[in-house]
Amino acid sequence: MSLDRMIEKIAQLQNPTVAGLDPKLSYIPEYIREKALKEHGKTLEAAAAAVLEYNRGLIDALCGIVPAVKPQAAYYEAFGWQGVKVLAETIAYAKEKGMFVITDGKRNDIGTTMEAYAAAHLGKTEVEGEVLTPFGADALTVNGYLGSDGIAPVAKVCKEQDGGMFVLVKTSNPSSGELQDRILEDGMTVYRTMGERCEEWGKELPGKYGYSGVGAVVGATYPKQLGELRKALPHTFFLVPGYGAQGGGAKDVAPAFDTKGLGAIVNASRSILCAWQKTGAAPEDFAKAAAAEAIRMRDDILSEIGKISL
Amino acid sequence: MSLDRMIEKIAQLQNPTVAGLDPKLSYIPEYIREKALKEHGKTLEAAAAAVLEYNRGLIDALCGIVPAVKPQAAYYEAFGWQGVKVLAETIAYAKEKGMFVITDGKRNDIGTTMEAYAAAHLGKTEVEGEVLTPFGADALTVNGYLGSDGIAPVAKVCKEQDGGMFVLVKTSNPSSGELQDRILEDGMTVYRTMGERCEEWGKELPGKYGYSGVGAVVGATYPKQLGELRKALPHTFFLVPGYGAQGGGAKDVAPAFDTKGLGAIVNASRSILCAWQKTGAAPEDFAKAAAAEAIRMRDDILSEIGKISL
Numbered sequence: 001m002s003l004d005r006m007i008e009k010i011a012q013l014q015n016p017t018v019a020g021l022d023p024k025l026s027y028i029p030e031y032i033r034e035k036a037l038k039e040h041g042k043t044l045e046a047a048a049a050a051v052l053e054y055n056r057g058l059i060d061a062l063c064g065i066v067p068a069v070k071p072q073a074a075y076y077e078a079f080g081w082q083g084v085k086v087l088a089e090t091i092a093y094a095k096e097k098g099m100f101v102i103t104d105g106k107r108n109d110i111g112t113t114m115e116a117y118a119a120a121h122l123g124k125t126e127v128e129g130e131v132l133t134p135f136g137a138d139a140l141t142v143n144g145y146l147g148s149d150g151i152a153p154v155a156k157v158c159k160e161q162d163g164g165m166f167v168l169v170k171t172s173n174p175s176s177g178e179l180q181d182r183i184l185e186d187g188m189t190v191y192r193t194m195g196e197r198c199e200e201w202g203k204e205l206p207g208k209y210g211y212s213g214v215g216a217v218v219g220a221t222y223p224k225q226l227g228e229l230r231k232a233l234p235h236t237f238f239l240v241p242g243y244g245a246q247g248g249g250a251k252d253v254a255p256a257f258d259t260k261g262l263g264a265i266v267n268a269s270r271s272i273l274c275a276w277q278k279t280g281a282a283p284e285d286f287a288k289a290a291a292a293e294a295i296r297m298r299d300d301i302l303s304e305i306g307k308i309s310l
Numbered sequence: 311m312s313l314d315r316m317i318e319k320i321a322q323l324q325n326p327t328v329a330g331l332d333p334k335l336s337y338i339p340e341y342i343r344e345k346a347l348k349e350h351g352k353t354l355e356a357a358a359a360a361v362l363e364y365n366r367g368l369i370d371a372l373c374g375i376v377p378a379v380k381p382q383a384a385y386y387e388a389f390g391w392q393g394v395k396v397l398a399e400t401i402a403y404a405k406e407k408g409m410f411v412i413t414d415g416k417r418n419d420i421g422t423t424m425e426a427y428a429a430a431h432l433g434k435t436e437v438e439g440e441v442l443t444p445f446g447a448d449a450l451t452v453n454g455y456l457g458s459d460g461i462a463p464v465a466k467v468c469k470e471q472d473g474g475m476f477v478l479v480k481t482s483n484p485s486s487g488e489l490q491d492r493i494l495e496d497g498m499t500v501y502r503t504m505g506e507r508c509e510e511w512g513k514e515l516p517g518k519y520g521y522s523g524v525g526a527v528v529g530a531t532y533p534k535q536l537g538e539l540r541k542a543l544p545h546t547f548f549l550v551p552g553y554g555a556q557g558g559g560a561k562d563v564a565p566a567f568d569t570k571g572l573g574a575i576v577n578a579s580r581s582i583l584c585a586w587q588k589t590g591a592a593p594e595d596f597a598k599a600a601a602a603e604a605i606r607m608r609d610d611i612l613s614e615i616g617k618i619s620l
Contacts, residue, residue, distance in 0.1 A: 022423070025437065033438070042440035074423045077430035080444035081398050085391035108416050108453055110483035110551075113332070113384045120387035127335065128343070130352035134390035143418055145455045145478055147485030168455055173420035175457030179503070185493045190500070193489070241420075 002207030003164040006100040009067035011310045015298045018068040020269030022075045023051045027273045029283030048082040055090045061287035063097035073105040101137045108143035114150045118157035139164040164213040169195045172219025172242030198236045211237040220248025227255030238264040244271030254304040261308035312517030313474040316410040319377035321620045325608045328378040330579030332385045333361045337583045339593030358392040365400045371597035373407035383415040411447045418453035424460045428467035449474040474523040479505045482529025482552030508546045521547040530558025537565030548574040554581030564614040571618035
């Protein structure tokens with residue numbers, strides 16, 4: 001009913017990072033794409049097949065190093081239902097390999113509809129008495145613009161399935177301040193207000209290590225706000241995007257952590273996915289290059305925060 | 311590059327409503343479910359097959375009466391990738407029957423990821439030079455919490471594909487006010503601020519009838535705010551959920567319209583989908599009952615707003 005499994009995995013591997021699986025075809029070695037094209041022609045099936053092989057290679061190489069993966073739903077949806085099928089297959093494969101899976105869907109809706117999203121991504125669907133798992137991730141990113149109604153159904157499923165969620169608080173993109181940095185009548189920013197809601201919502205999903213099942217997304221590109229929120233939200237675990245390709249470094253993410261090296265999991269997508277291209281590695285070594293970059297990133301962050309203890 | 315096609319269809323059919331296709335298995339007549347179960351067993355495939363047959367029946371019955379359908383992505387995702395396949399098939403079928411399709415996905419993310427969502431739901435994906443359509447809806451609902459970065463890629467695809475978007479402004483759920491009704495330092499509510507952004511974003515996507523390609527979601531359950539926003543946002547077309555099962559009536563949605571009967575499209579989901587159950591119709595007449603309820607709803611709203619003219 002919380003993020004405890006993720007936290008334990010972070011401590012076990014001494015690695016507070018998550019690999020974002022945001023596959024674009026241009027990231028995938030030609031030999032994998034060619035094989036898929038030969039089998040399926042120039043179709044969405046071919047794209048999806050290439051993504052699956054690529055993801056499996058990455059997961060095989062990363063599962064002993066990185067505690068979690070974060071597939072970004074958009075990149076799978078861009079390949080149609082065929083891509084969404086590969087999202088499900090990727091989640092299943094990563095879980096099989098012991099990884100914690102965060103589906104990055106930023107889902108949001110009114111209560112009854114949010115029940116369907118929660119069932120879809122974290123829970124179960126019943127078909128005439130048979131209980132089935134549509135996607136089966138361990139955690140889901142959500143958007144809190146609709147208020148508590150849109151969070152409660154996810155919390156309910158998190159409780160039942162031992163899962164968690166991450167609510168968008170201060171996002172990593174350049175225009176995130178347009179609304180999130182605005183100041184409300186009580187003098188508090190919108191992002192801080194959303195953060196305080198996470199603390200409140202999290203009371204229903206307490207965890208063993210002081211952090212609840214309701215985490216927050218806070219971008220590495222805003223280190224000042226990261227530090228402010230870390231102090232203000234002691235029970236809220238942070239998912240921190242924006243390291244690497246988006247410009248954040250180890251010094252930028254350090255304020256997200258508590259004194260035990262807990263409190264945050266830092267995401268990198270492109271820098272890991274495209275490591276083979278950036279380092280000039282052979283295409284066949286794409287996964288090895290990803291693992292090397294994941295180790296470099298881990299060590300970079302650990303050099304700032306020290307040993308992680310539960 | 312706007313919502314003009316939808317507006318023309320509304321005027322042609324003299325019907326400012328959209329049927330929400332939010333299928334739950336419990337809404338679907340037993341004879342359809344039984345057939346699917348016989349073919350596929352108690353699986354997500356069976357659920358998806360039942361949903362597709364049900365949706366096709368509804369679309370056949372509604373396409374001459376209702377200008378648009380709004381499939382809610384959550385209900386399809388709850389049946390896994392098999393359900394998402396049926397989302398794509400439902401969209402294709404509705405378009406074939408001449409309906410305007412709004413995918414209700416409330417998608418949101420940073421710029422690069424939003425490009426993938428826009429391509430997925432409204433645009434095209436290229437696979438080795440072949441241009442393919444993943445879902446191909448005419449419009450998409452989006453959440454503006456991330457600011458302009460998350461809107462611009464959708465606007466770009468709307469321009470290319472003659473599509474539109476609806477940004478969440480004031481949602482229909484009970485807790486929508488928690489953030490949306492908060493007042494910012496300049497004295498303006500969050501929802502109004504988001505609404506003003508729609509006017510701004512819409513300038514890039516002007517339409518022939520005074521309304522841009524950037525619409526807003528404003529709930530029928532908040533008629534006062536509907537009226538306020540109609541006056542404040544003269545170029546922003548409203549998608550109005552909350553009529554029927556959520557409690558809104560014709561008098562509640564009337565303030566959403568301009569003097570020509572334009573400016574809003576009112577959604578009903580459960581009241582149409584479950585009309586056969588509510589009226590005690592024979593299961594075989596589910597589509598006929600849906601059409602009758604759609605006509606009742608149309609007439610109910612027209613009785614408040616009068617003739618629709620372009």
